[in-house]
Amino acid sequence: MSPALADPNLGTTLDDRYRIDHLLALGGMSRIYRAMDKRLHRAVVVKILNDNFASESTVRERFESEAVIAANITHPNVVSIRDHNVTDNIVYLVMEYVRGRNLDQVISERGRFTPRQMLSVLEQVCHGLGAAHSEGIIHRDMKPANVLLADTGEVKVTDFGLARAASAHTQSATLVATLSHVSPELVSGAPADSRSDIYAVGIMIYQMLTGRLPYSETNAAALMKHHLDSPMPLPSDVVPGLATDLDELVQWCTEKDPEKRPQNAELLLDEVIQIRSTLSEEQLDFDADTLGGIEDLTPGSMSHMPTTVQQRLDDWQREREEARERRWRLQGTGATADGYSLDAQLDSEATTIIAASDATEVLDLRDAQATVVHAPTAGAGSPGADATAAYSRTDIETFGADEPNEQDPQPAARSPRGEKRATKAAQKQWRKEAQVPTHRLRKPRTAAQKTGFIAAWVLIVALVAAAGWFFGRGPGTVIRIPSLNGLLQEQAVSQMSEQGVPVRLGSAFDDEIAIGRVVDSHPATGENIMKFQGVELIVSQGPERFEIPQVEGKSLQSATELLAEHELAKVKEVREYSSEVEKGKVISSSPAAGKTAARKDAITLTVSKGPAPVQVPALQGLSEDDAAAALESAGLRLQVGDPVYSREVPSGLVAAQSPQNGTAEVGSSVTVNLSQGPEFAQVPSVIGLGVEEATRVLEEAGFTVKAHHVLGDFSQTVRMQSPLNQSIELGSEISIYAF
Numbered sequence: 157m158s159p160a161l162a163d164p165n166l167g168t169t170l171d172d173r174y175r176i177d178h179l180l181a182l183g184g185m186s187r188i189y190r191a192m193d194k195r196l197h198r199a200v201v202v203k204i205l206n207d208n209f210a211s212e213s214t215v216r217e218r219f220e221s222e223a224v225i226a227a228n229i230t231h232p233n234v235v236s237i238r239d240h241n242v243t244d245n246i247v248y249l250v251m252e253y254v255r256g257r258n259l260d261q262v263i264s265e266r267g268r269f270t271p272r273q274m275l276s277v278l279e280q281v282c283h284g285l286g287a288a289h290s291e292g293i294i295h296r297d298m299k300p301a302n303v304l305l306a307d308t309g310e311v312k313v314t315d316f317g318l319a320r321a322a323s324a325h326t327q328s329a330t331l332v333a334t335l336s337h338v339s340p341e342l343v344s345g346a347p348a349d350s351r352s353d354i355y356a357v358g359i360m361i362y363q364m365l366t367g368r369l370p371y372s373e374t375n376a377a378a379l380m381k382h383h384l385d386s387p388m389p390l391p392s393d394v395v396p397g398l399a400t401d402l403d404e405l406v407q408w409c410t411e412k413d414p415e416k417r418p419q420n421a422e423l424l425l426d427e428v429i430q431i432r433s434t435l436s437e438e439q440l441d442f443d444a445d446t447l448g449g450i451e452d453l454t455p456g457s458m459s460h461m462p463t464t465v466q467q468r469l470d471d472w473q474r475e476r477e478e479a480r481e482r483r484w485r486l487q488g489t490g491a492t493a494d495g496y497s498l499d500a501q502l503d504s505e506a507t508t509i510i511a512a513s514d515a516t517e518v519l520d521l522r523d524a525q526a527t528v529v530h531a532p533t534a535g536a537g538s539p540g541a542d543a544t545a546a547y548s549r550t551d552i553e554t555f556g557a558d559e560p561n562e563q564d565p566q567p568a569a570r571s572p573r574g575e576k577r578a579t580k581a582a583q584k585q586w587r588k589e590a591q592v593p594t595h596r597l598r599k600p601r602t603a604a605q606k607t608g609f610i611a612a613w614v615l616i617v618a619l620v621a622a623a624g625w626f627f628g629r630g631p632g633t634v635i636r637i638p639s640l641n642g643l644l645q646e647q648a649v650s651q652m653s654e655q656g657v658p659v660r661l662g663s664a665f666d667d668e669i670a671i672g673r674v675v676d677s678h679p680a681t682g683e684n685i686m687k688f689q690g691v692e693l694i695v696s697q698g699p700e701r702f703e704i705p706q707v708e709g710k711s712l713q714s715a716t717e718l719l720a721e722h723e724l725a726k727v728k729e730v731r732e733y734s735s736e737v738e739k740g741k742v743i744s745s746s747p748a749a750g751k752t753a754a755r756k757d758a759i760t761l762t763v764s765k766g767p768a769p770v771q772v773p774a775l776q777g778l779s780e781d782d783a784a785a786a787l788e789s790a791g792l793r794l795q796v797g798d799p800v801y802s803r804e805v806p807s808g809l810v811a812a813q814s815p816q817n818g819t820a821e822v823g824s825s826v827t828v829n830l831s832q833g834p835e836f837a838q839v840p841s842v843i844g845l846g847v848e849e850a851t852r853v854l855e856e857a858g859f860t861v862k863a864h865h866v867l868g869d870f871s872q873t874v875r876m877q878s879p880l881n882q883s884i885e886l887g888s889e890i891s892i893y894a895f
Contacts, residue, residue, distance in 0.1 A: 165189065165204060170248060171241060174202055185209050190253060193238075199253040200238055210247040217242075223249055225293055226316040233284030235304065235314035251314065256307045259300035259360070262453065268367035268395065270447045271402060272440040275432045277303070277453070278361060280311035282425035285357070288316060289350045289420040296348050298356035299337045300363060309454050335379045336369055340412050343380045351414040354424060358388070358409025358417075365391040365402060384412070399439040400730070401431045430728075430758055434746075631656065631688035639681045640674045645695045648674045658690035665700035667756045672696065699754030706749040707742050712763050715742045719759055726758045731765045739766030767791075769819035775810045775828055783810050783828055793825040801835035803887060834885040841881065842874050847894050850874045858886035866895035 165187065169175045174191045180201065181188040186209075191202040209215050220242045227237035239250035259277070263269075269277070281303055288295060295302075295316055302315045339355035342348055362370050370389045371382040388410040392398040405427065411417045418424040432440070441449075635655060640648045649659050666675045678692040679685055702723045707715035716727050737743050746760040747753055770790050775783040784794040802811040811831035820826065840857055842850035851861045865871050876893040 163187070169194070170202065170246070174200065174239075174248075174250060176202060191250075193250075201235075201251045201253045203249045203251065205247040210245075216247055219247055219249075222316075229288050229291060229293060229316060231284050231287035232310065233280045233312055234287060234316070235312045252312075254304045254306045254310075254312055254314075256305050256454070259303040259305060259364075262305055263300055263363055263367060266447070268447070269364040269453075270440070270444050270449075271365070271399065271435065271442055272432075272444070273447070273450055273453055274361065274364040274402075275428055275440070276450050277305070277311050277364065278357070279425065279428050279432075281313060281357065281360075282421045282428060284311070284313040285353060285421035286425055288313075289353070289422065294348050294350060295353045295356075297334060297337075298353050298360065299334045300360055303360070305453060307454055309451075335376055336371070338380070338383060339414070340383050341414055343383050349414070350420040351417045353421065354409050354417045354419075355414075357421075357424065358406050361402075361409065362388070362391055362406050365398060365406075366394040368394070395443075397442060399435055399442075401435060405431060434758075434760065631686065633687050634684050635687060637677060637679055637681050637683050637685065637691060640677050640693065641681065642669065643674050645672050645674065645693065648677075648693055652691055652693075656687045657685075658688070660690060660692040662692055662694045663697050664694050665698070666696040667699040667754060669696040671698035699756060701752040701754055704745060704747055704749050704751050704753060704759065707745050707761065708749070709737070710742050711740055712742065712761065715745075715761055723755055724753055724757070724759050726756065728758045728760045730760055730762045732762050733766065733768035734764040735767045737764040739764055767822040769821055772813075772815050772817055772820050772826060774817070775813045775826070777805060778810050779808065780810070780828070780830060783813075787826055791822040792820060793823070795825040795827045797827045797829045799832045800829045801833065801886075802831040803834040803885060805831040807831050807833035834887075836883045837886050838883050839877075839879055839881065839890060842877055842892060843880075845874050846872050847874060847892070850877075850892050854890050854892075859884075860887065860889045862889055862891050864891060864893045866893055871895045 163179055165176045166179065166189075167176065170191075173193060173195050175194055176189045176191050178190040179187065180190055186203050186205050189202045189204070191200050192198075193200050205215070205219065220240065223237060223240040227240075230236065235254060236252045237249065238252060241248055285295065285298070293316060295313070297315060298313075302313060304312045304314055306312065334356075337356040337359045339348070339352040342352055359370060371379055371386070373379055373382065388407060390403040391406055392400075392403050408427075409417055409424065418427065633656075635657065638651070640651070643651070645661070649661075652659050664675055669675050673696050674693050675696045676694045678694070685691070700723075704724065705718050705722055707718055710718070712729065719725065719727060732743060734743055741764050743762040743764050746762070753759060770792065772792070773786045773790055775786060778786065780794075780796065787794050797814075800811050805811040809831050810828045812829040814827045835858075837858055839859065840853060842853050845853065847863050847865075851863065854861045866875075871894040874892045874894050878891045
């Protein structure tokens with residue numbers, strides 16, 4: 157039975173939200189599924205830890221912390237983390253679903269990439285990995301299987317931090333990284349950092365350029381030894397014709413010493429951009445006639461594109477209608493014993509009506525006071541009866557005690573307290589009436605005065621209105637300067653003009669902002685100004701360019717210092733053999749002298765390595781004079797070393813040389829050792845010794861032994877030997893006879 161059919165997770169729903177639909181991949185520590193987010197109706201990827209990892213509390217805690225850290229990486233080239241959960245029974249992570257293939261599948265299907273294709277993928281990988289490195293997050297398991305190539309052409313890095321969670325398991329040491337891409341420091345037990353990711357990226361570069369891994373062994377010990385000791389093979393050894401810059405890029409990323417690698421993905425990205433700008437079109441499109449262009453990395457058919465949101469909503473609505481029909485069929489069987497309908501129990505989303513008595517009501521205090529004044533007196537013994545009666549009496553005494561009751565000609569008798577309140581109320585009323593004037597103190601205004609008064613008011617109103625317009629919507633309106641940096645000049649001017657702000661233009665050189673885009677504004681972004689004050693926009697003229705000086709024939713240090721004096725401090729060194737230019741001197745510069753370059757541009761200096769090495773001739777068997785002549789014709793010198801014994805080479809002829817083959821620098825010396833002929837030695841006597849002891853003695857003396865058992869294997873004591881007590885050549889055979 158296949159894993160998919162036997163998988164107990166298929167068809168289940170996690171936390172009533174994620175329906176597991178399809179098994180995508182099996183990993184050493186988890187299973188990866190395509191699932192449907194039933195709440196947002198979109199496809200997602202769910203990674204569920206295997207039971208042997210999920211059962212470890214340390215792994216669960218670290219998995220949760222790593223998921224939170226990885227979720228903080230927000231970048232178009234990083235697969236986003238959507239959700240996670242850690243329970244006693246299951247530990248899972250929800251990620252963005254990317255339609256496409258991983259880089260490992262693409263390399264397996266198509267083989268190697270062109271340099272342009274490789275650099276395009278690598279640039280996006282560096283963008284995503286750089287976003288993580290800038291947050292102090294290390295991937296720890298960079299490999300082609302963790303790089304996704306979406307059908308839309310995007311490249312996304314996935315699986316951040318999960319290898320670190322697995323390392324908490326007592327038996328998961330081999331899962332901390334993939335052996336084919338593990339860095340030397342991890343093999344030796346040192347902690348991982350951003351440079352460990354760079355090492356793995358260097359192996360990915362080699363894979364994309366060659367279509368295979370640099371080390372073909374499958375044995376774990378052999379692979380780890382390669383990462384520790386073996387030099388990284390060059391891509392051009394497998395694919396002749398690749399640019400030297402690509403070999404150097406692989407070597408730089410895979411240096412055994414982490415200090416010699418790019419320190420993070422952002423620095424590697426700068427080098428990738430520089431290499432792409434330096435290589436010619438022919439170098440970038442090497443073998444493009446068979447490998448294609450960048451567009452060939454993504455499938456041409458779009459028939460497998462995801463369904464639209466509307467289609468998913470239609471499916472969801474059909475599911476709800478089918479569920480509702482099932483509830484109606486169940487409801488037709490009757491209500492439950494306690495009076496609740498079955499439909500009400502099943503449909504948890506049904507809307508309920510709040511009773512009117514539960515509603516909140518707003519009361520007017522004036523209505524409440526009127527109610528208290530005119531309400532009948534509470535009965536004796538009822539709560540609040542005394543307070544209501546007192547309030548009623550106070551109002552009657554204050555507002556109507558002095559007026560006789562039409563139904564009762566005799567006024568009610570007042571208490572002393574009532575008399576005092578009535579006196580205070582009368583004094584208060586008198587003070588109010590005393591403030592009202594009884595006659596006019598000035599003459600009424602004439603018609604002319606009234607007209608002037610109206611005109612003055614009209615003028616004041618006009619001035620106030622004008623001031624309101626000036627400071628509200630006119631030139632005096634206060635506005636905040638928006639962010640204009642990076643906009644095209646026309647866009648920035650149009651944006652400010654629409655708000656009625658005058659614009660003044662200035663210019664400046666800038667190494668980062670493109671020509672015609674705004675570098676800065678005065679006042680700066682966020683400051684408040686009145687519209688009539690205007691704003692000055694500083695527009696980029698592009699990077700300032702400087703003329704490259706003549707550096708041919710100078711030492712590398714002198715050439716570098718001269719370029720720095722011309723504001724060109726970014727220098728890249730390339731070494732080449734030259735029989736015309738002295739070793740260590742500059743052969744040429746790129747761009748050439750007289751051309752111009754910006755500060756950020758790298759100037760490539762080609763430095764001489766001296767004459768090209770020559771092939772060392774084979775000298776064994778030649779006389780000293782003949783050997784010297786052969787070396788002289790090759791541009792080398794003869795140096796005679798100590799004589800040596802040789803059974804194969806006659807005395808006086810060359811028996812050995814160093815170096816024996818390969819190449820050597822022109823003018824260097826080759827050491828030869830002349831033969832003294834074979835070496836002689838005295839044969840020791842072994843008569844009376846056992847066969848094994850006699851054999852050991854003769855072999856240590858430099859001879860070979862042939863044993864003869866005269867009486868079979870029972871005879872172990874040497875009784876005869878040949879030769880005996882003679883001086884013969886070392887390595888000769890000695891016969892011994894045991895009986």
